[in-house]
Amino acid sequence: MSLLSIGQVAKQTGVTVETVRFYEKQGLIEAPQRSDSGYRQYPWETTKRVRFIQHAKEVGFTLKEVAELLALRREPGTSCSDIKLRATEKIEAVDQKIKDLQLIREALSRMVLKCRGGRDLSACPILEELEMEELDMKEQPAS
Amino acid sequence: MSLLSIGQVAKQTGVTVETVRFYEKQGLIEAPQRSDSGYRQYPWETTKRVRFIQHAKEVGFTLKEVAELLALRREPGTSCSDIKLRATEKIEAVDQKIKDLQLIREALSRMVLKCRGGRDLSACPILEELEMEELDMKEQPAS
DNA sequence: CTTGACCCTGAACTATACTTCAGGGTCTAG
DNA sequence: CTAGACCCTGAAGTATAGTTCAGGGTCAAG
Numbered sequence: 001m002s003l004l005s006i007g008q009v010a011k012q013t014g015v016t017v018e019t020v021r022f023y024e025k026q027g028l029i030e031a032p033q034r035s036d037s038g039y040r041q042y043p044w045e046t047t048k049r050v051r052f053i054q055h056a057k058e059v060g061f062t063l064k065e066v067a068e069l070l071a072l073r074r075e076p077g078t079s080c081s082d083i084k085l086r087a088t089e090k091i092e093a094v095d096q097k098i099k100d101l102q103l104i105r106e107a108l109s110r111m112v113l114k115c116r117g118g119r120d121l122s123a124c125p126i127l128e129e130l131e132m133e134e135l136d137m138k139e140q141p142a143s
Numbered sequence: 144m145s146l147l148s149i150g151q152v153a154k155q156t157g158v159t160v161e162t163v164r165f166y167e168k169q170g171l172i173e174a175p176q177r178s179d180s181g182y183r184q185y186p187w188e189t190t191k192r193v194r195f196i197q198h199a200k201e202v203g204f205t206l207k208e209v210a211e212l213l214a215l216r217r218e219p220g221t222s223c224s225d226i227k228l229r230a231t232e233k234i235e236a237v238d239q240k241i242k243d244l245q246l247i248r249e250a251l252s253r254m255v256l257k258c259r260g261g262r263d264l265s266a267c268p269i270l271e272e273l274e275m276e277e278l279d280m281k282e283q284p285a286s
Numbered sequence: 287c288t289t290g291a292c293c294c295t296g297a298a299c300t301a302t303a304c305t306t307c308a309g310g311g312t313c314t315a316g
Numbered sequence: 317c318t319a320g321a322c323c324c325t326g327a328a329g330t331a332t333a334g335t336t337c338a339g340g341g342t343c344a345a346g
Contacts, residue, residue: 018336022335057203060200060202062333091248094244094247096201097202098245101241108215109234289345290344295340296338297336299334300333304329305331307326308327309326314320314322315318
């Protein structure tokens with residue numbers, strides 16, 4: 001119900017007020033209404049959006065890409081099949097990221113397992129695991 | 144067997160030769176042996192490492208974090224339980240990223256499902272799905 | 287009615303991850 | 317033996333994602 005000041009949004013989301021203003025300038029959050037004195041007044045949902053931006057950044061999306069994700073909504077003038085297509089493309093990108101992370105995760109897990117006990121002098125062999133090749137075959141320019 | 148020039152490593156991995164040199168300067172790939180004329184000569188495994196760096200970057204790791212992942216190996220002077228601990232911390236970070244991505248993925252999927260057919264005039268409602276709150280409760284500073 | 291916490295703007299500054307530039311060797315096919 | 321493709325170094329430049337600064341209003345408490 002009640003509106004939030006920029007400082008409150010910042011505190012709720014763990015970013016700085018400057019970052020909130022920066023996101024506004026970049027069009028990632030829409031310019032909120034202003035008080036008589038010119039203070040920004042945010043609806044509560046803005047905190048959800050700021051958190052979404054942080055999470056998306058955390059998993060490797062640039063702000064430009066986050067903007068594209070946030071723009072995935074049916075606006076007048078766009079067809080349903082159009083946003084469906086764009087959303088499907090995003091899902092594929094997300095799936096690739098999940099795959100990459102799962103392989104990294106498995107390599108790290110193998111590492112922890114190998115490294116049990118520590119009895120052997122030269123145990124825990126160098127982790128060339130991490131240089132996994134399972135990830136490799138994706139896009140090889142044919143040239 | 145045969146060694147690769149920096150240009151060959153670049154072509155194999157899809158980065159530029161400048162990027163390879165940059166990674167060397169940052170300590171992400173070790174300085175290779177040199178030919179008589181001073182040309183870098185890389186073993187084949189270097190391409191695996193460069194690809195790993197690209198994948199890790201893709202999922203939101205900074206080069207500093209990638210260096211930490213690559214440093215996760217048992218060096219003389221470190222205990223097994225030490226690298227085990229550090230690897231476990233990395234796994235937790237990876238798991239969090241996977242969770243974030245799965246929630247984004249689900250929101251995108253719901254969007255595609257809702258958007259079927261396109262019969263209804265005002266179908267495909269605005270995707271406030273993406274501003275999901277499931278992701279929220281993580282670290283709330285107690286203050 | 288003033289003091290401290292908070293808000294405003296625009297511009298300059300910073301870190302990360304490269305990219306481009308300047309100036310110069312190397313190597314191999316014709 | 318030279319032209320084009322490739323390699324070298326160090327320094328400067330760029331894009332992204334903020335952060336800091338300068339200079340100035342707002343507001344609630346005392």
